[in-house]
Amino acid sequence: MKRILLATAVSAGLASAAAAEPVNIGVILGFTGPLESITPAMAASAEMALKEASDSGKLPGGITLNPVRADSTCIDAAAATTAAEGLVTGQNVVAIMGADCSGVTTAIATNVAVPKGVVMVSPSATSPALSSLEDNGYFFRTAPSDARQGEVLADLVSESGVTEVAVTHTNNDYGKGLADSFQAAFEAKGGKVAISAAHDDGKGDYSAEVAALQASGADTLMVLGYVDQGGRGIVQAALDTGAFEHFYFGDGMYGQSLIDAVGSEINGKVIGTLPGVEGEAADIFATLAKAHDMDPTGTYVPESYDAAALIALSMAAAGSADRTGIRDHMLDVANAPGEKIYAGELAKALDLIAQGQDIDYQGATGVELIGPGEARGSYRVYEIKDDAPVTLGYR
């Protein structure tokens, strides 16, 4: 009797050892703060990818991935660092999907992720400064650097024959970074930035800012701000006083709320860019997202899926849930050569990896990691026509 009991106990112990412990993956986004309206969808998208990989049962050793959420607050670097610290030491996460805003992402990377050797994949930090971060290869992002957006905007402006523009940007890292990268790219093309002035968000009156911009003598205004904040105030004041007739918008200015507020006067005066992908990758993700009751066009929702999927795939390529292994195999699974993998095909990708074959993860946004491990990026160019943004093309 004793022997039987012992045998049962031992075999039970063995069985539980075989069904591997779930591996924790941190999902650190600003669930409170300025981005709180878009982060739940981003987290859901990332968790969808992790679940897809776990449910396939094809991760090495049959491990499952367990998302652990933490709050980056988007603006408070100290709080974000504490939250990430908790994930890495308390929850023992092997990789982090996040963070969202460039400031807190830099803080987490330099204070926690890089010193502790944990891979971070941000779906939405776009500051050019992150490209030159001392990251020991642990930091990746599925969102493109704003340096690239600056180039796209400079191309658009110079192709339309404009040689002189006034630039106004929101007074933070994002606005300043984008304004600088646009100016560098535009001047390289022989254009001239007549004035580059910051505006503060949350003010009632932007007429003084617009007056200074107008005085520069340029006829075209580049607005690199936020659609529900100072950017709208600037556009409204510029139209009211007749200071500018032509506008170019950065990605923060995309939104129907601006058109609703300013009215039909804006029609035909605006060309803007925002991150966006066309073609197969986007269509496949749209179908997948809708099947899970998610909005595929949500801000940084596809990028979030890709960030989480890349973590799962490079874990498989590494052969175990090893922090450094995930880092080393990230670029292999993300880039060519290999078979193209789209959203919803993670099981197929895991099979291929198990067979020792190369994959080229395309995911929801046509991922291609360049330079220090950041998305090359693709932008949708739109104009405002008949009270709605109309897509002109992609570049």
Place this chain on the structure above:
Amino acid sequence: MENFLNALVLFTNFVVIPATTYGAQLALGALGVTLIYTVLRFSNFAHGDLMAFGTMLTIMVTWGLQALGIGIAPLPTALLALPVGMIGATALALLTDRWVFAFYRHRRADPVIFVIASVGVMFVYNAITRFFIGVGDQRFEDGARFVIRVPDFRAMTGLREGLALRTSQVLTVVVMALAVAFVFWFLNRTRTGKSMRAYSDNEDLALLSGISPGHVVRVTWVLAACLATLAGVLYGLDKSFNPFVYFQLLLPIFASAIVGGIGQPVGAVVGGFVVAFSEVTLTYAYKGVLTYLLPEGMAPEGLVQLLGTDYKFAVSFVILVIVLLVRPTGIFRGKVV
């Protein structure tokens, strides 16, 4: 000649019109602050958020009227809703006085205690406003937006530069003029106004001559609340409504009241325009204007801007410091704060 006209139009469009409108809004706010200061003898920090509260009520009633299809086009519907906002703000101010300030008055507390209490009241007002309407920008302007539009002006005059004049800007100046005229008439000609001034000059003497202090205090709050709502609604109509913006307005409003001489209604009005014109003219870039005025070849390369627009609020600070150092009584010899 045409160059001169262009320069004039440019300057009017970007300096004179915005500064006049802004000055009128500051003047109304400063008038309320100065009234409270004269009669109740403290600087009411809650004035900015009283503006926000009255404006919020007005906006809500405006939305209701708009939904019912009631309007007074081409004038904005908000004018119709204004009395409700004023009554609401008055009720709030009177309740605050009864629950907070009356307590300190009976104890004959120092003015600084009143000021600190008013800071507390300010936070409560702001929280109430945000609780009801949220923290975002609200727009409630309707009716005809423009009196003169830029393209029309260009077509009319054939000048290169355009001029825009919005309905809300005209409305602001007209309403300000009417309100100020009414306040002056009220203070100088009516019995209640005279008793307010008597109470302000010497409280004990006024009490001895049979003036009811309760009545004076109540009338002061009613006036201040109505002026606050008026200023707030005009600012919101002209720019946009956001609960936090009125808190930022507090500094230029106090600067206006002090520049003009605190306790002097005329001073508040003049101070409002002084502060507004200083803010706008110091941060304006004169490149365009000078290009028209100077002979060809002498046009400036730079922007010819004294201060970046980021420093707009710093201008109020500097004015405040200079006035307090050089002439603490202000232009019209008000009380020393």
